[in-house]
């Protein structure tokens with residue numbers, strides 16, 4: 001059941017990265033929309049289109065990527081007024097958007113109601129009351145999904161958002177009450193349920209168990225309250241392997257286990273009208289992006305080889321181990337080929353790799369084993385397409401911001417396009 005994570009850079013991808021480093025300069029992110037589209041196709045293939053895809057914009061809100069996903073997905077999940085604007089700018093109709101987030105402001109909720117946002121994902125009873133008041137202001141009916149926080153969840157998720165006190169969603173234990181209150185709100189249309197219980201899970205069995213638990217909850221509450229949900233959102237939590245030794249999720253196994261249960265659910269009278277959505281971010285975009293950083297200085301200090309690069313924690317917080325992880329583990333990192341590296345490899349050496357910031361936490365890798373490393377060499381950090389550019393403190397210490405480059409498939413190679421937004 002183990003699926004090996006890719007360790008090497010495909011030739012045409014490596015060539016595009018080298019070109020990006022040369023022409024755009026480092027630090028930069030390079031995204032490959034074709035890789036992301038392949039991921040979407042894989043999902044449709046294994047689940048036999050039982051799920052539509054809802055892409056979580058927070059994973060990467062780059063406009064080109066949102067546009068490239070459009071034909072492959074049901075819609076976008078946005079989590080702020082800013083993401084809502086980006087989704088519209090990328091050309092998505094408001095009806096294709098859901099709006100999650102535990103702390104939406106009144107202006108954000110007003111905008112969602114005014115636009116006729118597909119569904120507002122309500123995360124608390126207070127928020128439900130706010131949405132109701134706003135619908136009365138606008139004399140509108142709002143479509144909402146109730147986000148449920150399951151009382152338990154399986155082990156194996158890197159981030160747990162349920163099975164404990166949680167700011168996300170309405171506790172399963174209070175859902176009966178919430179549904180009762182909602183049933184008397186004339187301007188609220190309950191379109192269905194939403195669960196996103198945890199993220200970054202690499203264990204296929206845990207993902208299956210989690211989905212079965214979602215289905216139990218959907219079934220129980222729909223039956224007890226005589227509801228016919230139109231939409232059921234399955235927060236995927238499908239992880240990607242970031243570190244040496246981790247394996248990719250065996251999605252074929254997940255689908256094999258889950259598809260019969262999904263069919264059984266859809267066969268029940270309560271779910272005749274239901275559309276099932278798989279809400280994911282990193283599984284689609286994470287492996288479709290690389291972060292490039294160049295070695296600026298090589299130092300030797302008290303027996304350690306050190307490489308200091310032009311972009312680090314300020315551009316890529318997660319690779320430094322400060323985004324949802326407790327212990328630092330190196331991301332997979334390759335040196336882009338140079339003339340020198342085409343010569344016979346010298347003995348492997350261990351390098352500690354740092355960014356340019358005046359803080360000890362700006363460390364990209366510990367004891368990275370490479371055959372020599374020199375000033376000007378470019379390091380490519382794999383699996384950097386999600387929670388990279390926008391999840392990093394670019395302003396910290398006022399260094400140059402990383403650029404974003406889109407590598408569009410052209411024949412056997414790639415053509416590069418730079419996101420002009422953040423040029424010097």
Ligand SMILES: Cc1ncc(COP(=O)(O)O)c(C=O)c1O
Pocket residue numbers: 056059077100196199200235236237238279280281282283386
């Ligand atoms: C509500 C919700 N949906 C979707 C996602 C996307 O998660 P991932 O990128 O791990 O697939 C998240 C991540 O935190 C989330 O909170």
